[in-house]
Structure formats: structure tokens, C-alpha cells
Amino acid sequence: xxxxxxxxIKGPALFVLPALVIYVLFLVIPLMGSIGFSFFRWxxxxxxxxxxxxxxxxxxxxxxxxxFWRALLNNLIFVGGAxxxxxxxxxxxxxxLEQRLLFRNFLRGTYFLPAVVSLTIIGIVFEILLNPELGxxxxxxxxxxxxxxxxxxxxxxxxxxxxxxxxxxxxxxGFGWSMFIFVSGLKSINPELYEAATMDxxxxxxxxxxxxxxxxxxxxxxxxxxxxxxxxxxxELPFIITxxxxxxxxxxxATWIYSKGFTYTRVGYGSALATILLxxxxxxxxxxxxxxxxxxxx
Amino acid sequence: MKRRLLGVTIICVLGISLMLGTSSxxxxxxxxxxxxxxxxxxxxxxxxxxxxxxxxNPNIHIxxxxxxxxxxxxxxxxxxxxxxxxxxGSVCSMYTxxxxxxxxxxxxxxxxxxxxxxxxxxAADPYIxxxxxxxxxxxxxxxxxxxIFYNVEILENYGIAVPMNSWGEFLEACExxxxxxxxxxxxxxxxxxxxxxxxxxxxxxxxxAAEINSMLYRKYPxxxxxxxxxxxxxxxxxxxxxxxxxxxxxxxVTIGWASSILPFTTGKVxxxxxxxxxxxxxxxxxxxxxxxxxxxxxxxxxxxxDGVVAYMSQVQVAATAPRDAAFKFLEYWxxxxxxKVRWEKVKEIPATIGAVDPKEFDPYTRACVEFAETCTGSYxxxxxxxxxxxxxxxxxxxxxxxxxxxxxxxxxxxxxxxVHQRVLREE
Numbered sequence: 001x002x003x004x005x006x007x008x009i010k011g012p013a014l015f016v017l018p019a020l021v022i023y024v025l026f027l028v029i030p031l032m033g034s035i036g037f038s039f040f041r042w043x044x045x046x047x048x049x050x051x052x053x054x055x056x057x058x059x060x061x062x063x064x065x066x067x068f069w070r071a072l073l074n075n076l077i078f079v080g081g082a083x084x085x086x087x088x089x090x091x092x093x094x095x096x097l098e099q100r101l102l103f104r105n106f107l108r109g110t111y112f113l114p115a116v117v118s119l120t121i122i123g124i125v126f127e128i129l130l131n132p133e134l135g136x137x138x139x140x141x142x143x144x145x146x147x148x149x150x151x152x153x154x155x156x157x158x159x160x161x162x163x164x165x166x167x168x169x170x171x172x173x174g175f176g177w178s179m180f181i182f183v184s185g186l187k188s189i190n191p192e193l194y195e196a197a198t199m200d201x202x203x204x205x206x207x208x209x210x211x212x213x214x215x216x217x218x219x220x221x222x223x224x225x226x227x228x229x230x231x232x233x234x235x236e237l238p239f240i241i242t243x244x245x246x247x248x249x250x251x252x253x254a255t256w257i258y259s260k261g262f263t264y265t266r267v268g269y270g271s272a273l274a275t276i277l278l279x280x281x282x283x284x285x286x287x288x289x290x291x292x293x294x295x296x297x298x
Numbered sequence: 299m300k301r302r303l304l305g306v307t308i309i310c311v312l313g314i315s316l317m318l319g320t321s322s323x324x325x326x327x328x329x330x331x332x333x334x335x336x337x338x339x340x341x342x343x344x345x346x347x348x349x350x351x352x353x354x355n356p357n358i359h360i361x362x363x364x365x366x367x368x369x370x371x372x373x374x375x376x377x378x379x380x381x382x383x384x385x386x387g388s389v390c391s392m393y394t395x396x397x398x399x400x401x402x403x404x405x406x407x408x409x410x411x412x413x414x415x416x417x418x419x420x421a422a423d424p425y426i427x428x429x430x431x432x433x434x435x436x437x438x439x440x441x442x443x444x445x446i447f448y449n450v451e452i453l454e455n456y457g458i459a460v461p462m463n464s465w466g467e468f469l470e471a472c473e474x475x476x477x478x479x480x481x482x483x484x485x486x487x488x489x490x491x492x493x494x495x496x497x498x499x500x501x502x503x504x505x506x507a508a509e510i511n512s513m514l515y516r517k518y519p520x521x522x523x524x525x526x527x528x529x530x531x532x533x534x535x536x537x538x539x540x541x542x543x544x545x546x547x548x549x550x551v552t553i554g555w556a557s558s559i560l561p562f563t564t565g566k567v568x569x570x571x572x573x574x575x576x577x578x579x580x581x582x583x584x585x586x587x588x589x590x591x592x593x594x595x596x597x598x599x600x601x602x603x604d605g606v607v608a609y610m611s612q613v614q615v616a617a618t619a620p621r622d623a624a625f626k627f628l629e630y631w632x633x634x635x636x637x638k639v640r641w642e643k644v645k646e647i648p649a650t651i652g653a654v655d656p657k658e659f660d661p662y663t664r665a666c667v668e669f670a671e672t673c674t675g676s677y678x679x680x681x682x683x684x685x686x687x688x689x690x691x692x693x694x695x696x697x698x699x700x701x702x703x704x705x706x707x708x709x710x711x712x713x714x715x716x717v718h719q720r721v722l723r724e725e
Contacts, residue, residue: 041724044375045394046401132549133484133561156552159704243488246551247699262372264686265397 031278038272043265057272068273071251072280074163078234078252079284081167082174082227089171090178090223091216095208097179098186108183115176123240126169130156130241156242159249166237166250174230178223185219186212221292228288232281253277328623329359333377333384335370336611339575340439343643350639351630358623360386368489378403378616385619386627389435389612391682392425393689398614399434405615407433410625417632417650421670422609424678429515436628437609437649439640442666443495443573444605445588447580452480452568453587461589465503465536468592472545475568483540483569486558487550487701490681490694492572493537497697498606498680499571499591500536503599505529507675514683519722525714529598534700534707536594541701551698573606574666578645588662590669604675609649685721692717 038058041051061068093111097104114122129135132154155161193211202210235254238244244251244259251259253273261270334344341364348360363384365373371390377383378398389395398404411426411433418426418437426435446468453460456478458471472482487493501510509523516522523530540546550558562570563584570576571591580586593600613631615624630636637648647663648654659667681689692714699705705713 043397044379045397045403046379048401131553131557132547133553133566134557154549157549157702159699159702242552243554245488245695245698246702247695247704249702249704259691262375264691265375265394266687 034271035275036271037268038275040268042267044262044267045265053268057269058276060269061272061276067248067251067256068253068276070248071253071256074238074250074252075232075234075280077163078167078170078231079228081171082231083224085167085171086174086227087178087220087223089175090180091182093175093179094182094186095212097183108179111179112176114173115180119173119236120240122169122173123236126237127241130165132157157246159246162242162246162250166241169237169241170231170234174227177230178227181223181226182216182219185216185222189215217292221288224292225285225288228284229281232277232284253280327357327359328620329361330385330619330623330627331361331363332386333363333365333370333374333388335365335367335388335390337364338367339578340611340640340644340646343640343646346639346643347631347636350636351627354630355623355626358626360627381618383616383618385616385624386613387616389614391686392678393683393685395434395612395614396428399428399432402617404434405617405619405621405624407436407615407628410436410628414629414632417634418609419651421607421676422649424676425609425612435612435614436632438611438613438631438637439575439609440647440649440670441574441608441610442606442669443498443608444590444669445574445662445665446591447562447570447572447576448587448589449562449565449568450585450587451565456480458568460587462592465592465594469539469543469545472540472543472569476544481547481561481567482545483571484558484561484567485546485550485571486553486555487697488552488554490690490697492555492558493550493697494679494681494694495573496540496571497533497537500533500594501530501680502604502606503594503597504533504536506598506602507604507677510677510680514677514680516718516722519719525718526708526711531707531711532597534710537697538700538707548701551701573608574662575646577662588665590665602674603669603672604677605669605673606679607670607673607676608678611646611649685718685725687721688714688718 039052039054041053041057043049097108097111101107129137155165189212193215194207197207197211233254234252235258238250238252239255239258242250244255248256254277257270257273257277260266260273332348337344344362348362352359365388370388371394374383374387374390375394375398383398383403395404399406407426415433422437422440425437426433428434448460452475453471456475458474462468462471475482485493485496498510505523505527509529513523513525541548541550559570559572559576559579561567563581591605613628615621615628632650634648634650634653637650637653640646640648641654641658645660645663647666656664656667681694683689684693692710696705696710696714700707700710
């Protein structure tokens with residue numbers, strides 16, 4: 001039989017080309033455009049008033065913009081909350097749902113449900129629920145003995161607590177994704193390991209500690225990576241529920257980019273903020289890859 | 299065979315040319331795109347007007363697009379940037395409109411006003427002209443911001459008499475209500491409105507319309523009034539006092555305009571302050587009253603009758619729009635008999651002079667019109683005219699910071715002045 005060799009250009013490249021074109025058109029070019037705009041001052045109304053300012057936007061962001069630092073801190077709070085709470089709750093629920101339960105698949109679907117609903121809709125619903133006059137959470141929580149938590153809308157008006165209300169909603173939304181990732185990881189563990197452990201007299205807890213958790217090392221990395229990236233680009237919840245307020249207490253980088261770039265007509269400045277967000281996202285991803293060993297062969 | 303083929307080809311080409319030519323001989327069909335952000339209130343009136351216009355002008359079709367109010371400015375700016383701005387569009391921020399005019403994105407309407415300008419009073423000028431004196435928008439409604447709305451039943455139950463002759467009396471009434479367990483007032487402070495409306499009234503009292511206009515149209519960093527001047531600082535003190543005394547909950551920072559009206563209309567709150575558009579939005583069965591915003595004894599406004607008389611719901615025309623068709627639509631829309639539809643359908647005072655017989659006005663509308671006629675000084679919406687970084691960011695976010703204690707009045711005033719000076723220098 002004759003072997004037919006083909007070059008990359010004539011063969012696989014043709015199959016990759018359509019996706020590559022879309023990728024370049026809708027991601028790479030706008031990204032380059034945004035980075036380019038970051039060196040200009042521009043109101044976004046007419047291309048005739050683009051004014052080159054070099055690194056002035058970056059200088060102002062790092063040296064004269066306290067809201068940027070507040071937003072960055074809030075993003076890091078979301079990242080920390082995503083890693084600690086979202087992934088942990090996702091893992092616990094995934095482990096529980098691995099047991100032989102009657103409605104195991106139904107429960108999996110239910111816990112995953114928030115993740116398939118638009119965050120915009122979730123934001124609108126929680127905005128109504130948390131309304132101090134009309135929201136039901138206030139009365140409902142008080143009646144079931146959770147008096148301390150009976151007024152979450154009061155927390156929303158507290159500059160120190162508001163971000164944690166949004167974080168709680170984000171964790172509720174996102175833990176289903178983490179659970180989904182961990183369930184996939186659990187399915188890939190060789191069941192013979194558990195059989196061997198059972199023969200050796202291991203209890204359920206020991207199986208989890210010595211077999212399950214170590215086997216999920218690669219899965220943690222994926223779950224943490226996804227949770228971190230989503231947390232860095234959080235936008236809908238702060239924008240809809242609090243508009244970044246009170247003051248700028250719940251401002252995140254994405255909402256600050258939107259406000260500066262569109263509402264306050266400082267497109268160049270907004271582009272600079274977006275570029276910084278991109279660099280932070282890439283840096284965090286690099287750190288996660290490095291310290292979790294993701295992508296390395298075994 | 300070849301000759302036959304040639305003959306058939308020639309006949310086909312002639313036939314196609316004839317068809318194309320015939321189709322272009324008929325009256326030109328024109329479609330005008332119209333982006334409308336006001337549909338929540340004025341939708342029925344606009345629908346009726348468009349239908350009437352299309353009937354009168356069958357070759358002009360209006361493509362009416364309803365755009366959410368708070369997204370309009372951002373969407374419209376992007377559209378104009380890429381040359382896809384609507385032929386006709388609502389105006390949101392005057393500052394944005396002036397920028398669009400300067401950049402050649404919207405049309406100079408001076409020619410239109412030369413013919414139909416006498417339909418509007420002189421008081422409409424700040425809303426229809428740029429600071430450079432170029433006509434750029436057409437107003438459709440007149441609104442005032444001068445009266446506090448109140449729940450009649452609550453005030454009667456607690457023996458509170460209206461009208462109130464001074465701000466001190468209003469505060470006493472709020473104290474009485476608070477002691478009885480009734481929330482005196484509400485406002486939304488998540489966005490800049492309606493909390494800004496309250497603050498504007500205090501500013502009217504402490505500095506007056508003339509100085510407010512000087513600030514709004516300030517061109518030089520080192521000239522004109524300053525945000526740190528005593529009158530400007532005192533206005534913020536009066537504003538903050540409402541929260542410090544517990545007459546308005548600090549949770550106002552978590553609610554927007556639409557949510558803030560509900561406690562008032564559901565009988566949980568006694569007072570609400572907003573512009574005259576609110577009257578058309580209150581449920582028919584809701585028993586409400588009104589009185590003029592009380593003057594503050596000892597302040598400049600006590601001996602004056604300044605306030606906001608605004609010519610709003612403006613429409614602007616894209617520079618690329620079919621001019622004649624657009625002008626025709628604006629002429630139709632601003633005819634007194636057609637503007638009357640606005641009153642009949644949605645109870646908004648039309649901007650066109652003589653559109654409605656004053657005898658048809660209810661007591662509230664009559665009071666608004668009387669105020670407009672006797673007002674000693676007026677100014678436009680502050681956040682709509684100031685550069686966005688000053689009006690929407692520093693000031694708009696400043697209310698929330700002030701209410702939650704994140705910033706103090708002197709700090710906010712200083713920040714406003716610094717930002718305003720920086721923006722003026724950059725411009």
C-alpha cells in the first residue's frame with residue numbers, strides 16, 4: 001500500500017482555517033484594537049478626536065485611580081471566594097452525589113441548574129429579592145429563625161459587607177459548574193482502587209482521603225482555573241444589583257471598564273483597564289498552571 | 299441558431315431593464331429609523347402619532363425601536379460612532395448630544411427652527427440649543443420639578459397639615475411620622491436619580507438657578523463657582539440630614555428609581571419627590587396630593603421662586619438622515635393638534651405652545667404650568683449637562699458614598715472640584 005503524505009498547509013490547516021478566521025476576527029483583532037486604544041484619549045464618538053497620550057492612561061490608573069485598586073481587590077475577593085467556597089462546595093456535593101442515592105441524577109441536574117440560567121436574569125431576580133421594601137428574603141429569613149441574616153439588603157448598603165452578598169450569590173451560581181467538573185473527575189477514578197481498599201479494610205472516609213482526593217489533583221486544577229477566570233471577569237451581578245455601589249464599594253474591574261469606557265466616554269482609559277485585566281488574567285492562569293502542574297505529562 | 303440565441307438575449311436584457319426602470323419611477327419609499335427611550339411612559343402617544351404621520355405620508359415609514367431608558371446613551375453613542383445612528387433618536391444626556399453635534403454626527407436644525415421655531419417658548423432654549431447657539435434637538439414635553447408628592451391618607455391619619463410653609467415644618471412632619479413608626483420619605487440612590495432631584499432642590503435654595511447655570515456651563519478651571527463654595531456645601535448638608543435624621547433609609551443606596559416609587563404607591567411611605575412626569579405614572583386609584591417644595595428660611599431661595607422647568611423628551615436627527623422626510627416628521631409631531639395627543643394619552647404637558655387648553659388641566663398640571671410661568675430662574679438637569687466624569691461618576695457615585703459614610707461632605711466637594719477642573723483642563 002502506498003503511503004500518501006500531505007503537508008500541514010494542504011491538509012489539516014484547511015480544517016482549522018474557518019475556526020481560526022473567526023478567532024482572529026472576533027477575538028484577536030478586537031483585542032489588538034483595545035490594546036491600541038489604550039494609548040489614546042478618546043471619547044468614543046468620532047475617530048477624528050483620537051489623541052495619542054502614550055502611557056498616560058496607565059500612569060493615571062496605577063497612581064491616581066483609587067477605584068481601580070478597590071475594583072482589583074474586589075476581583076481578588078471573588079477569586080478567593082471562588083476557590084475556597086465554590087470549589088469546596090462543588091467538591092463536597094460531587095462526593096455526596098457519588099453515593100447510591102435514589103434521585104442522584106435529578107439532584108445533579110438541580111444543583112447544576114443555576115449555572116445554565118443567564119447571570120443577568122439571576123441578577124434581576126436577586127435585585128428584587130433583596131429590595132428592602134418589597135423583597136421577600138427579609139421576612140422569610142426572619143420567620144425561620146435566621147434573624148441575623150434577615151436583612152441582606154442592609155448589608156448591600158454597608159460598604160464593607162456589600163461585596164460579600166454578591167460573592168454569596170456568585171458562589172451559589174457557580175458551585176454547580178465546579179460540581180460538574182468534579183463529578184467528571186470522580187468518574188475517571190479506577191474503581192479497582194476502591195475494591196482493593198475495601199479488601200484491606202479501609203473505611204469510607206479513608207477511601208476519600210487516600211484515594212479520591214489524590215486522584216482528583218488534575219481536576220482541582222481545572223476547577224480552580226475555571227473558577228478563577230470567571231471571578232476575574234465578573235460583571236453582571238455587581239452591575240445589575242448594586243451598579244458598583246454604594247460609592248464604589250462593589251466595583252469590579254469589568255464594571256469600572258464599562259463605566260469609564262462607555263458611560264463616562266473615556267474609551268482609551270477603559271481600554272487601558274481592559275488591558276490590565278487581560279494581563280492579570282493571563283498571570284493568574286500561568287500561576288495556576290505552574291503550581292498545580294496542569295498540562296504536564298505524568 | 300446563433301442569431302436566435304442573440305435575439306432571445308437582447309429581448310431578455312430589454313425586459314429586465316424595463317422592469318427595473320419601472321420600479322424606480324414610482325414614489326420613493328423612505329424609511330426613517332426612530333430609537334425611542336421613552337416608551338415606558340409615552341408609548342401610546344408615540345404609537346398614535348406615528349400611525350397618523352404614516353397615513354398622511356404613505357411613502358414614509360417610521361421604523362420605531364424601543365430602547366431601554368438607562369441603556370440608550372451607551373447604545374446610541376456606539377451606533378453613531380460606526381455610522382449606524384438612528385435617523386431620529388431620543389436625547390438622553392445633553393452633554394452627549396452637544397458632543398455628537400460637534401463631531402458632525404447629528405444635524406443642525408437651525409433651518410427647521412427658522413420655519414417652526416415659534417411653536418416653542420424662549421424658556422426651551424437651553425434644551426434645544428448647544429452652548430454655541432446651534433439648534434440641535436426638538437422638545438416634545440414640558441416638565442417641572444417643584445412639588446413634593448404625598449400620600450393623603452397617611453397625612454390625614456397623623457394630622458399633618460399641608461402645604462408646608464418652610465423646610466423646618468417639613469422636617470417636623472417627618473419627625474412626627476417617624477415617631478409614629480411611619481417611614482417619612484423614600485428615594486432611590488443606586489443611580490444618580492432620583493436622589494439628585496432632592497439635592498438639586500437644596501442647591502436651588504442655597505445658591506439659586508443663576509449660579510447653578512454658571513457651574514453647568516463653566517469653561518475655565520479657575521473661573522466661576524466652585525464645588526467647595528459654602529452654598530454648594532450647605533446643599534449637601536441638607537441632603538445628608540434626611541438620612542442622618544432617619545427620615546429616609548440608608549438602604550436607598552440599594553434601590554433604583556423604579557423600585558423607589560413602589561413603597562410610596564403601596565402606602566408605606568408618606569412623601570416622594572420627583573418631576574412632574576411622576577403624576578402620569580401614579581396608579582389612578584392612589585390618593586395623592588402635592589405641595590411646593592418648602593423654602594429654607596435664611597437661604598437665598600427663600601425670597602425667590604427658582605426651580606427646574608425642563609423641555610424634555612427631545613429628539614435629535616442623524617446627520618445622515620433623509621433631511622426632508624425627517625423635517626416632515628418633526629413638523630407633524632410638533633403641530634399643536636398632534637401634541638395634544640400626548641396630553642390625552644399620557645397626561646404629559648406638550649412643549650408646543652397652545653397644544654392644550656389650560657381649562658383641561660387637572661390641579662397638579664395647572665400648578666406646574668403656573669410655576670413654569672412665574673419661575674424666577676431655571677436650569678437643566680445637572681448630571682445631563684456636566685461632563686460625565688463629574689456628573690455621573692464623581693457626583694452620581696458621590697451620593698451613595700455620602701449616605702453610607704464612606705466620604706464626608708468636604709471630601710466630596712473637594713473631589714468634585716478637582717475632577718471638574720481636571721476635565722476642563724483636558725478639554
